[in-house]
Amino acid sequence: MCGLCGIVDFDRRPAREAVDGWLDDLAHRGPNGRGVFSDENACLGHLRLAILDLSDAGLQPMQDRELQLLHNGEIYNYLELRDELRAKGHRFSTGTDSEVILAAYREWGKRCVERFNGMWAFVIWDAEQRTLFCSRDRLGIKPFYYRHDGSRFAFASEPWPLRAAGANLGAVRDYVEQGYLDQGEETFFAGILRLPPAHSLAFGPRGLRLWRYWDIEPADSPPVPVEAVRETFLDSVRLQLRSDVPVGTCLSGGIDSSSIAVAVAYHGHEHQRTVTAYFDDPGFDERPFARAVIERTGAEAHWVTFDADDLVADLPKIVEAQGEPFGSTSICAGWYVMRAARSAGLTVMLDGQGGDEILGGYRASFGYRLSDLLREGRLSEASRELRAFASTHGPRWAAVALATPHVPERVRLAARSRLRGSATLVGPALGDASTASHGNGSLFPDRLRRQLQLLLTRRGLPELLRYEDRNSMAHSLEARVPLLDHRLVQLAFSLPGGELIRGGETKSVLRRALSDLLPPTVAGRRDKLGFVTPEARFLHGALGDLAADVFASQPFRERGFVDARAATHRLRRHRSGDLRAGMELWRALNLELWAQRFLDG
8 A cells, every 4th residue: 555646758758746736745654665766757756664575675656667657556376377487487586566567567568467366556667668556456445546637647546636727526426416426437626537447548649548348247156155255355354464564453343344354363463453433322332342352362352432522532643544535424434443443553454344335234225226126026935025125224224125126227316316405505616517427338137136136336435435544544554355255256246146245144155254253232133334424423422513604604604515595504403403414414514625725725
């Protein structure tokens, strides 16, 4: 995990001062080393968080004759690749995965990324060919942002150092009205794009070219899905435990993080340390489930909590760390977890992002599974599943799940924004701008997997991975996500829907695959939380006081992103008990705090 930035310019020598300034902005991403390479057309900067081979041999930019490498992330199968490349005549002088990337690029060219198992964003500058090659991992775990202006290409691990032209009003409106974030190439900063997951990029005197190198495609299911999932998941955790610094686990008490914790114990990882966020509120407290995992694994537990006063005090640091608006205060819980992890002496954290998207973990996924059963004429099975789901989640959620797949998305979104009050908050400065797109061109025949692919690529996971990266890097930590090993993702999408959702139970195949490792109270959980926060209660306290002040301020009114009168009225009704506001008030507040920090200078 590191930070990278740079400029390639074919009209004039790139300014070293600009890259040095960006490195200052990104200093939290790499406390263990700083380096810059500069020539007539390129200036490349790197900040190192040392994970493998802690010696100075791992410093970057890393040179191999005419090639210069900047790398952020980890290639988990670097040991196997190094052996393969040695057999082909390559020599290695470090214990880093970065050196393996350079050798792989020499051996296999731009297609080397197809051989990597990991998370990465890296660039290779070829001084002889005057070309820059950039690549981002298959699921977009590691970030890569860029600005392209004719003969000039600038890039960085976070978007805000590259900012120049104000806000992207389409992204702002989608956020205020629908809560959408990170759903495509565009960012909240006008003119700054993100390299899409599973894409590579080349920039040279002839211009810019992007291409996709991997995609999720339909495949045959393995003969015994439970065994295949168990084997692949445990191997993913095994690979992601490779580290020369301490590794811990983010533990919420849910299925995903608990599965990782028990898998770490299965591999005999000594002295596992976990970090859990909790609240003294029965509706938000997952300590009983986390404790069951801790007792099962013998892990050393670390606990963290915060209240509205703590949140208001720390919000400036959290807003700056995220760099773009974020969805709710639950993301702040992740920031506190990572801070506690760093205080506990950890440098790498395993986290459970991705399980809901690949294994149908959200309640809404049930509706798509039910729709597939009805379409296939399996009425008895559909009836049994509906009864099982309703018995756990109640008839209201069963009705919502049943209807959701059959309502056009545009209609559903319009109704949602009105019901949740966010439509009234859209300010006059936003007009009809939007970056939203509908559908994802999925090749899967069933509705469940088409929906999961949408969540994986556009609607949910991209923003969660951004939060993960920013919260961890704010504290100079590397976050790893074993459930997003591309082998496990491809395997999950090959499984029949009945393996994912069975008997009204989500993630059924994972529960069965790890039934001997998970505590029964966790394996049998039907509710879902996951580092959630009592946001509505916070808005009755110090957070609501801050929101009231912000909504009444002149800059908020004049900016026009949010209708100030509507926001003030809705907040007042929430605090008086006339209605229970959702995340829409947080978005209005967060947007203004972001604008003050990143747009107003």
